[in-house]
């Protein structure tokens with residue numbers, strides 16, 4: 116948003132936010148972690164017949180449904196948390212005043228990066244919620260009596276979503292790292308202060 120408008124808000128810190136630590140970068144890692152674990156454990160559940168001898172050898176008493184429980188509860192948690200991740204992202208994007216003359220490693224300016232990252236975030240929220248519904252249908256209806264609870268197509272779509280998350284995360288990292296959005300050290304440098312003094 117226009118820097119003059121943002122300055123109308125009182126009490127913004129060096130990071131351009133009314134609080135010390137940006138919320139969105141913390142929540143994104145919860146979204147990413149939960150979704151990665153959800154897909155990884157469902158893959159482990161589907162490959163269970165291959166793993167059984169290794170688990171027995173290691174005396175690990177895991178049953179197939181344990182892996183599917185982790186997959187299910189993690190995708191549900193990812194769907195819930197991502198509403199907050201996206202909400203915090205929109206709020207922090209509204210207060211963003213990125214450097215307009217910087218071009219990212221992907222050859223994009225600040226506005227293009229913010230638009231792609233914003234659209235990507237809403238797309239990911241939709242996909243994760245859709246995956247949670249799909250997973251629920253498999254668990255409680257379509258495959259509730261099958262030994263293999265999860266469809267291979269679900270896992271394939273999950274892996275594609277992980278690829279989109281990689282692109283989304285890199286765009287986000289460009290916002291914080293290259294355009295200095297809500298980056299305290301960058302803000303202090305712009306104010307002519309020495310960020311190293313914070314460490315002393």
Ligand code: HEM
Nearest residue numbers: 139140143204205207208233236239284287288290291297
């Ligand atoms: C699931 C969806 C999303 C994911 C996985 C995601 C991921 C990320 C990541 C990894 C970063 C870098 C964090 C860091 O530097 O440590 C980031 C930064 C950022 N993202 Fe997102 N993002 C998502 C959705 C959104 C949305 C919808 C918006 C706003 C429309 C947004 C706005 C921002 C902003 C402004 C930053 C710069 C740092 C900050 O001020 O928070 N993000 N994002």
